[in-house]
Amino acid sequence: MNNCxxxxxxxxxxxDNEITPDEKEDLEEHLKTCEHCASVLELYKTLFSDNELxxxxxxxxxxxxxxxxxxxxxxxxxxxxxxxxxVVACLAAILAVSVVTMPDMxxxxxxxxxxxxxxxxxxAINGRTDYQNMISAIDDILDExxxxxxxxxxxxxxxxxxxxxxxxxxxxxxxxxxGSDKNSAALTDENDYFAVVNVSxxxxxIFKDFDMEEYDDGSYRIVVPSDMIDxxxxxxxxxxxxxxxxxxxxSDYILxxxxx
Amino acid sequence: xTKTQEMLTISRVVCGDSKSFEAxxxxxxxxxxxxxxxxxxxxHDAMDISQEAFMKAYTSLETYRGxxxxxxxxxxITYNVCIDFIxxxxxxxxxxxxxxxxxxxxxxxxxxxxxxxPENELEKKELSNSLRAAVSSLSPEHREIFTMREYSGFSYAxxxxxxxISEGTVxxxxxxxxxxxxxxxxxxxxxxxxxxxxxxxxxxxx
Numbered sequence: 343m344n345n346c347x348x349x350x351x352x353x354x355x356x357x358d359n360e361i362t363p364d365e366k367e368d369l370e371e372h373l374k375t376c377e378h379c380a381s382v383l384e385l386y387k388t389l390f391s392d393n394e395l396x397x398x399x400x401x402x403x404x405x406x407x408x409x410x411x412x413x414x415x416x417x418x419x420x421x422x423x424x425x426x427x428x429v430v431a432c433l434a435a436i437l438a439v440s441v442v443t444m445p446d447m448x449x450x451x452x453x454x455x456x457x458x459x460x461x462x463x464x465x466a467i468n469g470r471t472d473y474q475n476m477i478s479a480i481d482d483i484l485d486e487x488x489x490x491x492x493x494x495x496x497x498x499x500x501x502x503x504x505x506x507x508x509x510x511x512x513x514x515x516x517x518x519x520x521g522s523d524k525n526s527a528a529l530t531d532e533n534d535y536f537a538v539v540n541v542s543x544x545x546x547x548i549f550k551d552f553d554m555e556e557y558d559d560g561s562y563r564i565v566v567p568s569d570m571i572d573x574x575x576x577x578x579x580x581x582x583x584x585x586x587x588x589x590x591x592x593s594d595y596i597l598x599x600x601x602x
Numbered sequence: 603x604t605k606t607q608e609m610l611t612i613s614r615v616v617c618g619d620s621k622s623f624e625a626x627x628x629x630x631x632x633x634x635x636x637x638x639x640x641x642x643x644x645x646h647d648a649m650d651i652s653q654e655a656f657m658k659a660y661t662s663l664e665t666y667r668g669x670x671x672x673x674x675x676x677x678x679i680t681y682n683v684c685i686d687f688i689x690x691x692x693x694x695x696x697x698x699x700x701x702x703x704x705x706x707x708x709x710x711x712x713x714x715x716x717x718x719x720p721e722n723e724l725e726k727k728e729l730s731n732s733l734r735a736a737v738s739s740l741s742p743e744h745r746e747i748f749t750m751r752e753y754s755g756f757s758y759a760x761x762x763x764x765x766x767i768s769e770g771t772v773x774x775x776x777x778x779x780x781x782x783x784x785x786x787x788x789x790x791x792x793x794x795x796x797x798x799x800x801x802x803x804x805x806x807x808x
Contacts, residue, residue, distance in 0.1 A: 350777050350780075350781055351773050351774055351777040353777075354773070354776055354777040354780050355758075355773055355777075358751060358758070358776070360757070360758045360773070382784075385784055386780060386784070388729075389729070389733065389780070389783065389784060389787065390752060390780060390783075395632050395636045395754075395755045396635075396636060396639065397632070398631045398632065398634075398635035398636075398649075398652070399645075399649065402627075402631050402635060402649070402652065403624060403627050403628055403631060405649070405653055406627045406631075406652070406653055406656045406657075407621075407623070407624050407627065409653055409656070409657050410620050410623055410656075410657070410660055411620070413657065413660070413661070414620050
């Protein structure tokens with residue numbers, strides 16, 4: 343650094359009011375003898391003396407704070423938008439999942455229905471199988487007994503069959519009769535009936551429509567549906583005695599032993 | 603406002619108290635506005651730039667780590683906004699030739715014989731525009747220290763603190779920046795054409 347270069351720094355510091363008293367004294371001494379540095383001082387004054395800071399406009403602070411306030415409002419609106427967007431998105435997602443899974447639900451239901459139906463069908467099939475087995479068993483018994491006579495009377499069996507199976511009256515008599523025979527054929531013991539009614543003297547008219555089977559001891563056996571129990575009890579006759587065996591749900595028939 | 607008060611205020615703003623930001627605006631409005639005004643030479647643009655700079659500072663306040671004073675941090679934001687603004691304005695113009703700058707490149711000044719002294723506002727404005735153009739051709743190092751001191755009014759101590767250099771270095775770097783500017787302005791004819799060559803030899807003769 344040459345001698346004048348050092349004073350350039352002091353001139354700069356002088357104009358910036360950053361010069362120390364010693365430096366200032368040194369510079370002043372130099373300027374007395376150095377025209378060039380005096381010229382530099384004048385030049386710097388011209389170029390850099392206008393460095394006084396000016397005051398900003400009066401509304402400066404309020405203008406900036408208005409911007410800040412506007413920014414905050416926008417931000418809160420954006421937050422609210424984001425919040426609602428999330429809620430809407432969640433609802434949309436739930437809806438979408440529901441729409442996507444609902445057909446499956448229907449399918450499941452359909453499958454369930456299918457399986458239920460199949461089960462019912464199987465049961466029905468099994469039922470038929472059991473029914474057929476039962477028919478075979480009855481046939482075997484009848485064959486062993488060597489008796490071709492149906493066990494139950496056709497008319498009474500028809501009505502009893504209706505109540506038991508709920509089958510239509512439109513079905514053929516032979517089928518009904520056969521069904522009645524098969525149903526009651528299993529009831530080989532008096533205790534298997536819902537009730538046993540001993541009737542003596544005159545046969546009440548309510549039994550007259552039913553077939554009677556004559557026994558060796560001179561008595562007759564009549565099988566009637568268990569729902570006739572009310573009519574039987576209503577007879578109120580000393581010739582009729584009723585003894586209940588089981589609940590109606592377990593046996594649908596009443597055995598009437600008629601001794602004339 | 604002390605540095606501690608400054609940090610407390612900033613913490614309040616960051617925590618959601620936006621009104622506390624006003625104290626920071628009041629304290630730093632001169633630094634920001636004067637820098638913008640000197641960089642653009644236009645009050646309207648200076649106002650727009652100042653508002654943009656403060657908003658940038660507000661929205662990125664969480665990134666302020668307190669490594670330097672808030673005013674220095676804000677000054678740098680404002681300076682960048684100014685540069686962006688000037689670049690947009692000069693988009694279709696050729697960029698100024700960067701004047702050779704290095705700490706060692708300390709040439710002798712050619713002092714004008716008839717010293718140029720702007721007497722009216724128009725001349726002052728012309729000088730101001732010429733100075734602004736000359737500042738833009740300084741090296742980044744010189745430009746930063748010059749604008750910090752001349753445009754935003756930072757003290758040598760504040761510049762030393764902000765740039766992490768000694769006050770002696772601030773003094774010499776600033777002097778070199780001014781010297782470069784004077785050279786550019788003399789060279790581009792801002793001053794009257796009649797110039798007198800001075801040299802140390804002549805100085806010695808004097």
